Amino acid sequence: MTDWLLGLVPQYGLWLLAATTFLSCLALPFPASILMLTAGGFAAAGDLVLWQAFGAAAAGGIAGDQLGYWAGRGFGATFLSKLRKDPARDRLLARADAMMDRRGVMAVFLSRWLVSPLGPWVNLVAGSTGYGWPRFTAAGVAGESVWAGLYVGTGYGFAGNVEAASQALGSALGMIGGAGAVVALGYWLFSSAQGQAALRGGKG
Amino acid sequence: MKRFFALWRARPWLTSAFLLSCVVTLFFAGRFVGHAVYWANHQNEDVRPWMTVGYVARSWGVDGREIDALAGLPVPEVKGHPQTLSEIASDKGVPVADVIAAVEAAVATLRAAKE
Numbered sequence: 001m002t003d004w005l006l007g008l009v010p011q012y013g014l015w016l017l018a019a020t021t022f023l024s025c026l027a028l029p030f031p032a033s034i035l036m037l038t039a040g041g042f043a044a045a046g047d048l049v050l051w052q053a054f055g056a057a058a059a060g061g062i063a064g065d066q067l068g069y070w071a072g073r074g075f076g077a078t079f080l081s082k083l084r085k086d087p088a089r090d091r092l093l094a095r096a097d098a099m100m101d102r103r104g105v106m107a108v109f110l111s112r113w114l115v116s117p118l119g120p121w122v123n124l125v126a127g128s129t130g131y132g133w134p135r136f137t138a139a140g141v142a143g144e145s146v147w148a149g150l151y152v153g154t155g156y157g158f159a160g161n162v163e164a165a166s167q168a169l170g171s172a173l174g175m176i177g178g179a180g181a182v183v184a185l186g187y188w189l190f191s192s193a194q195g196q197a198a199l200r201g202g203k204g
Numbered sequence: 205m206k207r208f209f210a211l212w213r214a215r216p217w218l219t220s221a222f223l224l225s226c227v228v229t230l231f232f233a234g235r236f237v238g239h240a241v242y243w244a245n246h247q248n249e250d251v252r253p254w255m256t257v258g259y260v261a262r263s264w265g266v267d268g269r270e271i272d273a274l275a276g277l278p279v280p281e282v283k284g285h286p287q288t289l290s291e292i293a294s295d296k297g298v299p300v301a302d303v304i305a306a307v308e309a310a311v312a313t314l315r316a317a318k319e
Binding site: 003004006007009010011013041042044045046047158159161162163164165167168171172174175178179181182185186188189192194195197198199 | 210221225228231232239247254256258268286288
């Protein structure tokens, strides 16, 4: 299916791109990342315009987020409890819920691009728990812009080799996520009283 | 080192998680460098049906319009939007493999001429 979709990019370009990012933000299995990378490649080849490809991808994602958020608001608790009957979804939703409680803006922002599988669930949770719309939208727009910018930009930069671009970007995101964990855990570890005591050579 | 063991005794899980995230980060960093180096030496992507002539040209560092001329393909302006190789093939009524072969031959000629 991916090859067939890729072949439609030069013809239906921007609409196809926007539709794919829109649907992938509703947790539907559309290959948005590979399509954005390819669109970047087509932009480098002169078949698409770079800023338009970026705009279409981001706009689709932003619209998808809004639909998810308002679906969460509308159907709220009933919808969520139905979804939670599936254990795998329940786990994802519980993680999204926990993230939301602690730091909502960061959760919305990072679940757009760094941990994007959580994105659709964060939208539903945000809507159904009545998370503020202006904050949600601001963080969502920023996150989708980073998402679209990263993928379309990498496709542009790696013009003509989608596979290499996809692997390099996957590694880069893994690296960013890992480094974030190192900083957070390191801070937690070294600033804790027990950690401080251990480093001073005393008993923890 | 001694202090580190003391730290590990005091917070075994947290220290392990910290070390694990360091390893994961280094792994992805290494992979990233590997891909970047590989890409720098292998920029060319095999010609596929979903590609346009412009895309192939960009990937192989040649001029797309010269590929069109050599392989006898229509220029993009004919239909108002860039055409994929499979679209060109179905318009001409030939298998897409023929168009790919023609494009590959044209690319090979153009690259040989450049060197």
